[in-house]
Amino acid sequence: MSEPPRPLNRAAYPEPVLGNPVSTLMESGVGNCYPGLEFDLRQLDTRFFPGLTFDFLGIEPSGPDGTQGAHLINADASSDPTFQQDCPWIAALRRQLNGPEGAALGSGNWYLHWVEQQGKRIELYDFDVFQNATYLVPYEGETCWWIIRSIEADPDESTADLTIALSQRDANGQPTGTPVVLHGKRRRYLDEAGMIPEVYRPGELTASMCSPWTHDFRDCACQYWAANHPDIVLGPVHGYALEDGTSRDDATQAVTFLDWMRRRGTAPAVMAEATLERSRPDAYDPYEINLRWQELDFVLQGEETDGTPDPKPKPKPKLKSEPDPNEQHRPTYPSVEAAMADLREELAPLEFTLSMVYLYALLSLRAPEEVTAEEHQTWHSLAEDLAAARQSLLAVAVSEMTHLRWVNQMLWTLGRAGFDTKHPYKPVVRPLPQPAAGALPDDLHARVRMLRPASPTTLEDFVDIERPAEAVDTEYAGLVEYLRHKEFPAGLHELAVRIDSDGLQHYQRFRSVATSLSRYAREPRLYLRPIVLADASDASLMPALDLLDRIVKATENGYEAEFRDDMPAAEAAILEAREAMRAFQIEAERLARDEGKGIPFFARWKASDRAP
């Protein structure tokens, strides 16, 4: 195949003009941006009705006193460019504002009473019933703002489609007197050139932002918006980076979230916490941020960094355990049939096997609640380490099951596209075949297929299996290259990309689990259940193995249904598989915890490796 690889997708990113970074674009700013980012889009609504300006007043500290709501600031047709247009409804509104209605609005306090569009009239008052009488309670400003925000722009510029009424209030906040009713339209917030019109004066669109901007940048309980102001990040890479940009040498860098707002200097690498209160002592203080905000790090691909990668990085020295990248042999496929055979016979079984092997290892770990009070006194972090390790192992096991699905999806997508018609799609939900007798210890299948407790050796082996540039990684990297060619359905190779990138995360997670559990290496009983791989003939295993059969069957049915484009059937089958997985998990935990039995996951597959 000689065609150049194609880009990964066809979606276009917006392009700024020459010389401008994308951070100048409206696409780079947060739409929900009050009170500290670029500007406050809520200000647009203060002039939603031509000629009028409103404040959306909140509640007084002493409580609602009837002054809350959409309060008229001024009514003036002369300073609003809208009225320079020649249109019947504009002329009529001008007459109203220059006539008795405008005169009335010129004195006293006026509040928006109701708004009406498409026949629906919404009052800006709540109601209360007291002794059979209805009382109106003014909504506070923010609720009023939402009601105004929900008014639609009308594409027909020629007619008035919006009616509003303003009224004054008595001392109790009840509307009083004769309302002023005006007919018009909601203002258009962009002019023909794509600019917010000049009726919004310079400084008006940022007027409501916090002062100074750093005040809320640190102090907003909304925690802001992570796209411009991250909550959590990974620390910078010191030394050499792996292919995904995370640290090669520091096992914690890729799996430890740091609090981005931490005080640099005295809290250089403080981990993120699960509550705001706990993060607070190590975060910048109010006022302090005013002079120190430039210490905050920029973040690319989730990591703190000083800039984009160096286009000509220094060659990195090879670690002893690392394969030589020059010697990597990415598979190239002589034909699509060969690629599909690899997916069917090698990769799908590999993913299924890994999932089961990791589940077995997970079941060998004690649950945090099994840590006794006595143990906790000596080993304070044991329960937490177990919780973290178990979540990591489960996440990887689930991830491998997802990979199994994606490998199947690649197969059925290629099948539907008419490739390899000799092998019509059949779901592949089975383990790797049992290695032949006498297989070498470094045989990948033999290494992968071993059901083992999560001992230090096992975890190191898991790290090796998932290590970048190892067999599994290069397999997918080759597939990515192959599937990017033009003859295959667009986007298909993204599945291989995702599996490959997940593999690096698995590697980092296993490294981290191995590191955290290594502190108990002298007393493995602290974290390992004494489980033994049970014999398949053990009657007590039958419920678990039956559930496993159910999972496999339902998953196959789901894939088959998807292949046939029967989505409701696929959904039902996948939900059934999930339900069976939950039941299986409970049963497997019970066997491991209470009976010390490890489930022989592959027992019901024959050596010929076919499904049971």
Place this chain on the structure above:
Amino acid sequence: MTDSPPDCTCRADPNAACADWCGRDPKDGHVIGLFFDPPMAIARVGRSPEPMDAYRWEIDENPHRGVQTRIVPAPSLHLESVSGDGHWPHRLVVATPDRITFKDRKGRVRPVAPFFELWARVQDPDGSLVNVPVTPLFLKARKAKLADLVFTVDAGNRKAQSRTKLASCAAVAHVSFAADSYRPHRLDAISPRTRDQVPLVRPDAPLPLGSVQTFLPGNGAPDCRTRLDQIRLRFTPGKGDAFGPPDADVATASPRPPGDFEPAVTEYGLNHRMTRPENRILSPATPWSGFNFRTGGTPKWPTPQDSYDGAREGSGDGWGTIDDTCDLILQAALTLDGRVFRASARAFAGPPDFAPDRRPMYSIRDELDDRELPPPEPDPETTPDEILDLFRRIFETASLVNLDQRRAWALAGNAGILGASDTEDPAWDDGLSPKLGPKSMRAGDAPYAELTPDYTPELGDARISAPAGSGRLPFTQVVQQVHARMADSLILREFLARRPSRVRRIVRPPFARLADLPRRVGVQKPAAVPVGKWDLSPKKRGTPRTPDPDPPRYRDPRDVMDQTYDMRMPPYMRHSMGVPLSITRRQYDLLMAYLDRLETDPSWRADPKPSAAQDDDE
């Protein structure tokens, strides 16, 4: 400079696509109007004298990172002093940096200083309209000089004014200069006032809001990719400094978490300088010093009202600080044969974009589109890409969110709203669904919660998801894992096609438009989301839909239950108006339309064609 039509150098490049105006005689066409490109741009503060270089978004093709957005250096415009001594006038030269660095060698943030290109719209004798760059040749062809083109810039920082309601607390700057004035024009702002008012910013100590500059047109043959002879303006924002009156020097900070208030006596916080000594230039004797939102009679808009330095400690008196950010309108006025043509653009000075390769899922553009564009209609050519882009942006935002913190904060807030005294009691929200207490996003939150409990079986029904110092963020970990894969086209499409009802259930609906609200809250419900509106009917070989007995409803901003935080997507995130965030109405309606199509129209579920075939179609 000659009067002859320029020959565009890009024509020599076989790979370049020339613009339709490239090589056009500048004399051609009758001027209809002027405009700036871009019409609006964001500037971003920084103390470095070296502005940020240009960069673009693109898809990262590295298979080890997954499909995600990255930034790459782009052709940047650098200033070149004509005299060689660094002094103005400057010409612009194009250079693409090897890498983008966000700070200079002294650790100062590089400001984002946007350029604005000036364009003319001209009409040819055949009636067609063409946009052409405004250049000295363009002006000369119309017997105009650079001096006939005048720029006016008005900038304002009205933050203090918006609280005190006094223009004497605003800071406004106005500059006007001809296009042959190449020096940087400083936007030194002062406070407008009447005779009896004390200006917050005095004329002898103005507030530096930045500067604007135009450049000596470039020499040589034009190239439509750079067009350095085109007239440009550049806005360089302020440094991002805080300014105050002389007593705004050192203050005691509240040690409480964000959003909390220190009791009336502040004793335990640390002391910090809040302004640089040289920035203590504001008048102390204005209502802005000591402004206090808690006192009666002060205006209760804008909200939140506690958004100024000083609001959180002691009595809540403000220190009278403002900053050097602003928003501004740039205008160009060109006089041709006595007639004035005008163009306008806006710029906003905001904080740095600290994660520039992570895009907001709900951007300013989305908000403007939501307000201005008609309701979306599904289109097989564009909708799948739009929804994919939305989910990519969702991942990009979600990847930096501390979901565990957001959840803990939001659930405590729910308890406060609904009067539950024990925020940690898993039963306080009994009878409610979706859950609002510690069972939120746990197994007890079915049918909303599904995946997260499976992924986090160790976690009980707890508001706080991990002990202090553990470094664990279980919910954050799950959201990253789940949303990373949704950034892939086939995975996303398959998920949406297989589980449309699930998606309808777990995506938080936006607030209803006015016409879809009930007249009175609580009496009737807001309109139901029109599930099935975009179905392909079975008569046209559409797949029969699975009936949804309980379709989602739009939310009502007056309904207190629509203001509580639950796990629907985006989970626990807050809109700036203090209520749970949703995607925009327009994004939501397009997603719902896409689901209708995927569920009922087999052609929308069909595998994408090979791109070779797509190329043929094009």
